[in-house]
Amino acid sequence: MSRPTPATVRWLLLGLLIILWEVVPLTGVLPELFLPALSKTLAVLYSDREIYFAALLVTLYEVACSMLIACGLGILVGALVGGTALLRNLLLPVFSSLYAVPIVILYPIFTAWFGVGSSSKIAFAGVYGFFPVMLSTAAGIRTIDPQFLLAARSMGANLVQQITRVIIPASVPTVFAGLRLGGALTIIGVVVSEMLTASAGIGYLVTLNRTILDSPRVFAGILAILVLSIAYYMLARALETRMVVWQSAGRQQRSASGVGTAGMPAPAAA
């Protein structure tokens, strides 16, 4: 018998987790309040499908808008800060230290400014996701091999060509890594802010049902966000692989054996 591949092991673990989710509550070891069975969670999700679908649409809308803000502003500011020495020296230390601040503490201010509706979630999650995008864009531009620019100049590239033909493609991998992380943070930002103060969205449903101790409906919300995050992660990975053919190919060669553990999502460090 040959050893199973890491991918097989991962699928087996996932299957085991699903089975445990179903079996453990049935044995009565855990009360339903702590962990309702998977079948019960799915049944609730089905019977309340209209409510959950409407909430998911709200959450998706907020995530999409805040991703747009985080990525757009992040790339713009990151390019300016990374590309100009003056801004870099002035702003980079400020931004880097701001990154360490738990921005969620500012959320009450966002609700005061933008109300309890979607705008405050979009603004908050946008700011939340902005930092990694901006910092990695700045880093990507700053760490370009000067040899590339020298070679381009020797081949007659003018300033515009140096930017479009060298600086932008050379910084794509780092920028993408920031986008993947920033995007994950906006999902977290939206859900957290919905859980704190909101009148709609999946996060709001989770909080609402928790206060009335309706455990299956809490888990239904959790399941929805879980699926959303994993879908996002897989989409981001697929996009990255397509955009950065040369880099991902190199990475695969280097770590052909270690893909199993390194490939799993780890955006939970909120």
Next chain:
Amino acid sequence: MQHLANVTELRARVDEPAIKVDGLSHVYAGADGGVAALLDITLAVGKGRFVVIVGPSGCGKTSLLMMLAGLRQPSQGTISCLGRPIPKPDPQRVGVIFQEASLFPWLSTLDNIEFPLSLRGVARAERRRRSEAMLRLVGLEGFGERYPHELSGGMKQRVSIARGLVQDPPLLLMDEPFAALDEQTRMTMGHELLRIWSTTQKTVVFITHSLTEAVYLADEVLVMSARPGRIIDHIQVTLPRPRSYEMMATEAFGQLRERIWQQIRKAA
């Protein structure tokens, strides 16, 4: 055989230099008044010659090359490449090939070779035709769609050479192009370069640390002193061409190598 005749003919009219450097000095600006990098360099490189510059680390060889390429301007003195000064890079006149791979990892081999042409807006079909011809010249047919990370060090350097030659510049500047390669690949690449040189009839200025490489490749060797860099010796390598690996074992080869080594030792 025809190209050999051409080469001989070319050797005959070396009177008009391809590169003329007159009284060139360079000082790098610094907080404490600056560092003198190059001091009163005067040299001439004849058309079609293969000139190698050697010298201790930090003697300003690369600075000199940057100035010949128009990438940097000297504090003092004049440079003329093919009869004209070079105030900014002019890739159709002077091609530069850098140390290790300055190939763009996001471009395929052919796209890398075509890069200088696409900067000038040469039509796609014409670009392809010329880059494929260059690929054949450096012996990499079939590797056009590969990316740099899929190539070995020697292959990458071949692509760099192809990229430097694609605009067909009469002057080729090479800054330690084989320094990152292992000894065997390095010798093969040197041999290959001589083959390409003899078919393309370029004027080459080549910087290296390797004395064996210098003697093996060169028509003339210029020895530079430690900083501030001056030219302290100008050695004619009269070994016959085409060069072969066996020549390295000859007494003439050893004597030339020894003479350069003595000069560098004194200079450092």
